[in-house]
Amino acid sequence: MNTEKSIPDKVIDEIIEKHKGKPGALLSTLEEIQENNPFKFLPKETLTAVAKKLNIPYSQIYNVATFYSFFNLKPQGKHTIIVCRGTACHTKGSKELLEDICRTFAIGEEDQEAEQFFTTPDNLFTVRTVACFGQCAQSPVVEVDGKIYSNVNSRKLIKILEDVKKSDLKNN
Numbered sequence: 001m002n003t004e005k006s007i008p009d010k011v012i013d014e015i016i017e018k019h020k021g022k023p024g025a026l027l028s029t030l031e032e033i034q035e036n037n038p039f040k041f042l043p044k045e046t047l048t049a050v051a052k053k054l055n056i057p058y059s060q061i062y063n064v065a066t067f068y069s070f071f072n073l074k075p076q077g078k079h080t081i082i083v084c085r086g087t088a089c090h091t092k093g094s095k096e097l098l099e100d101i102c103r104t105f106a107i108g109e110e111d112q113e114a115e116q117f118f119t120t121p122d123n124l125f126t127v128r129t130v131a132c133f134g135q136c137a138q139s140p141v142v143e144v145d146g147k148i149y150s151n152v153n154s155r156k157l158i159k160i161l162e163d164v165k166k167s168d169l170k171n172n
Contacts, residue, residue: 007036012049026054026064030071039075039123077119077126079164082143086132089140093153097140100154101127104161124168 015032019025029050034042042065051058065071083089083098101107105120105127117128135141138150144160152160 016053041072041075077123079125079145081127083129084133084141085129088136092139094140097157100157
C-alpha cells in the first residue's frame with residue numbers, strides 16, 4: 001500500500017485557488033489538502049508543492065503543519081481510537097486499556113513509546129492519547145471515530161473494536 005503519494009497537483013491548485021486571499025488561507029488550504037489525502041496526512045511532497053505554489057518558504061509551511069495538532073505528517077488509519085490519559089481515567093484503568101489495544105494490534109512497547117500515536121500496519125486504526133476529555137465522572141473514557149464511550153473496561157473495549165471491524169467488513 002503506497003501511503004506516501006501526494007494528491008495530484010491539479011487538486012492542490014484548485015484548493016489553493018479556493019482559499020486564495022481569504023483570512024487563514026494557509027490553514028484552510030492545508031486542512032483541505034489533508035482531508036483529500038486518503039490517509040489524512042500531509043506528505044513532504046505535498047508541503048513542498050504548497051510552498052512552491054504559494055511562494056512561501058518550506059520552513060514556514062512545515063512550522064504551521066507541525067504547530068497545529070490537527071495536521072498529520074504520517075499516514076492515519078481509517079479509524080481513530082483516542083484513549084484519555086487524564087488523572088481520573090488513569091486511576092480507573094486507562095493505561096490498561098491502552099495496553100489492551102496494543103496487544104490487540106500486536107504493537108510492541110518500543111513502538112508505543114517511540115510515538116505519541118501509532119497506526120496499525122494495515123492502516124485500519126490510528127491510536128492516540130489525550131491529556132483529558134473532560135469526562136472525568138465517566139472515566140475511563142475512549143473515543144472511537146468521534147464517538148465517546150464512558151466507563152470503559154477491557155471487555156467493553158474489545159467489543160467496541162470488534163464492532164468497528166465487523167462494520168468495516170460489512171461496508172466493503
